[in-house]
Structure formats: C-alpha cells, structure tokens
Amino acid sequence: MTAEKDTLQRGPDGKLRHFLTVEGLDRAFLELIMDTADSFASVTEQTVKKVPLLRGKTIVNLFFETSTRTRTTFELAAKRLSADVLNVNIETSATTKGESLLDTIRNIEAMHVDMFVVRHAQSGAAHFIARHVAPHISVINAGDGRHAHPTQAMLDVYTIRKHKGDFHRLKVAIVGDILHSRVARSEIAALKILGAEEIRVVGPRTLIPADIQSLGVTVFHDLAEGLRGVDVVIMLRLQRERMTGAFIPSEHEYYASFGLTEGRLEQAAPDVMVMHPGPINRGVEIDSKVADGERSVILQQVSHGIAIRMAVMSMAMHHQGAGGVA
Ligand code: CP
Numbered sequence: 001m002t003a004e005k006d007t008l009q010r011g012p013d014g015k016l017r018h019f020l021t022v023e024g025l026d027r028a029f030l031e032l033i034m035d036t037a038d039s040f041a042s043v044t045e046q047t048v049k050k051v052p053l054l055r056g057k058t059i060v061n062l063f064f065e066t067s068t069r070t071r072t073t074f075e076l077a078a079k080r081l082s083a084d085v086l087n088v089n090i091e092t093s094a095t096t097k098g099e100s101l102l103d104t105i106r107n108i109e110a111m112h113v114d115m116f117v118v119r120h121a122q123s124g125a126a127h128f129i130a131r132h133v134a135p136h137i138s139v140i141n142a143g144d145g146r147h148a149h150p151t152q153a154m155l156d157v158y159t160i161r162k163h164k165g166d167f168h169r170l171k172v173a174i175v176g177d178i179l180h181s182r183v184a185r186s187e188i189a190a191l192k193i194l195g196a197e198e199i200r201v202v203g204p205r206t207l208i209p210a211d212i213q214s215l216g217v218t219v220f221h222d223l224a225e226g227l228r229g230v231d232v233v234i235m236l237r238l239q240r241e242r243m244t245g246a247f248i249p250s251e252h253e254y255y256a257s258f259g260l261t262e263g264r265l266e267q268a269a270p271d272v273m274v275m276h277p278g279p280i281n282r283g284v285e286i287d288s289k290v291a292d293g294e295r296s297v298i299l300q301q302v303s304h305g306i307a308i309r310m311a312v313m314s315m316a317m318h319h320q321g322a323g324g325v326a
Helices: 005-009 027-045 068-078 101-109 127-132 151-162 182-193 223-227 251-258 298-321
Strands: 058-063 082-090 115-121 138-144 171-175 199-200 219-222 232-235 274-276
Touching: 005 127, 005 138, 027 068, 027 151, 027 182, 027 199, 058 068, 058 101, 058 251, 068 115, 068 138, 068 151, 082 223, 101 115, 101 127, 101 171, 115 298, 127 138, 127 171, 138 298, 151 182, 151 232, 151 298, 171 182, 171 223, 182 199, 199 223, 219 223, 274 298
Parallel strands: 058 082, 058 115, 115 138, 171 199, 171 232, 199 219, 232 274
Antiparallel strands: none
16 A cells, blocks of 8 residues: 555554555554454443444445445444444435535535445545545445455454464465455455465466465465365355456356365365355355355354444544544
C-alpha cells in the first residue's frame, strides 16, 4: 500500500480511521484487531447481547453487490455495539435512476451519519468514498471488486489463531479462483504480515494471476501437491460474476481436478483446518462431506465475523471520540 493510502486509512496518531485494506498494516496492528475481537466475543454469550460503545452513532450499510454473511454480520456487530443501523436497499434506491455514487454518498452524509460500510463491484470504490467523505466519517471496505475484503481476511486469520495459536510454522493453501478473488489478496497480505511460514496458491493456470509470486506465495497447479502437509486449506468458489470468458472447461471437470474431497484432504496435515469464506458451491469446489466434516471451521468463520467487525467498527469510531478501543 502506498503512503497516501496508509495516511487515508490511519490518522497521524496511527489509529484507524477507515478500514480499507490490510496491506500496509503491521503485525502488532493486526494482533490488536484480533485481541479487540477477543474482548467482544463474550458479548454474544450475554443475555443482553449489547455494549454501549457506539450508542448514538449511525452506521450505513451500502451494499452494491449481493451478500449474506458480510452484510448481516456487519449489521449484527453494529447493533451489538448499540449503534443505529441503516440498510440502504440499492435495488430500490435512486442509483437506479442514474444517481452517481458520490451523490448517493453526499445525500446520505447530509443525514448526519457516522460510518459507511461499503461493498462494490468496482475495485477502489471504498478508497474513493473514503477520500470524499467528511472528516468525522469512517468507511469500512466490505469487499471491492477483485481488490480487497479486509474484514474477511481478519476473521479468517482470527479463526486460524483460535485453532493454531500462532502463524510461524503454518503452511496454508488457498485453492481455487485466485484471479478474481479479493478474499485471496487480503488473506495473502494478512498471512504474510503475521509471519506464516508458507502460503501456497493452488488452481488451474487460467485462474492464477501471472504475477502472483511477487506476493511471496508458491504456485501449484496440482491439488494433491498443493495440499501436501498443509495445516490450513482455504477453498474459494469460482467467481462467475467476474468472469468475462471461459476459464474452465466445465464445473464437472473443475471438480474432478480441484474439488476438495475427503480423499484429497488425506494429503494435508492430520489436524488440517478446512476454511471457506462462503458462499460454498457444493460439488463444484468442495464436497459436502468435507464442508460439513470435522475438519471444517466454515461456520466458525461466520461467527467470528461478528466479533472482528465489532472490533474494526469500534476502533474506527475511536478517531471521533466514541469511546471505542485502541
Ligand atoms: N464471504 C463473503 O463475503 O460472503 P457474502 O458474499 O455472503 O458476504
């Protein structure tokens, strides 16, 4: 990340203002996000699942792309922090009448809101909004095009830390459509920052970017080789909505070569964790027996998304004196 983007993301005091990408953050900062999430994990187990940290704040969910997990866990996280939440329905909004992204933002900003949580098909959309909002407003990137999905990466490394303790001797394989995946980019960045021993990307040549090695990963085009001895396997779906041509012969052939089955998982370490950011496509990238099996932590990832998003929102609100942490 450039210095300009880091200045945009964090104030002069180093505290979070916007959360746009994990790139450019350091290990201590990622650990602080996870430690803060730990402090919120128990809120979910209380009879009244609320803390008053963001009471009086208004958080706007602005999702220009579909979402199940990210949108709902951001909403729950905001409500558990006692914020008011506004979910803008883009399909019934004035964007369908030609209103620009910036005009939409400026009009909602005029309602005296405090934070935008943004998902957009365009890479860089969250950065663009962050550059244009009023100084007191925070922007959280909930996924922009192929670029970044920082809270997904944070909930993924948080889940890994829960199971494995630390990252130093970890071998992690990220399998599937790396080319179109913002999740893969953010995960690679987070795992590098946290010191993972080896990060592998595994998939057909058509779905692995040519320059991916520059990110410090090793590339495999054979699933059995890529899985050999790994401690963590992260499966990704085929991002059909971002494909502009034929990247695989057929889903059937893709599953035959890159689908994760119990048999193929034998190549990995005996205590391997199976992860997937969702949505999963059973029988395309993963067999149901693996997705629902004892090695799978896929639903734990979803639960951890609430604590991580509470952490990030409370940290970002701190810059305007909401009584948040860090
Ligand atoms: N992992 C993820 O981003 O899922 P959703 O698209 O359902 O939010």
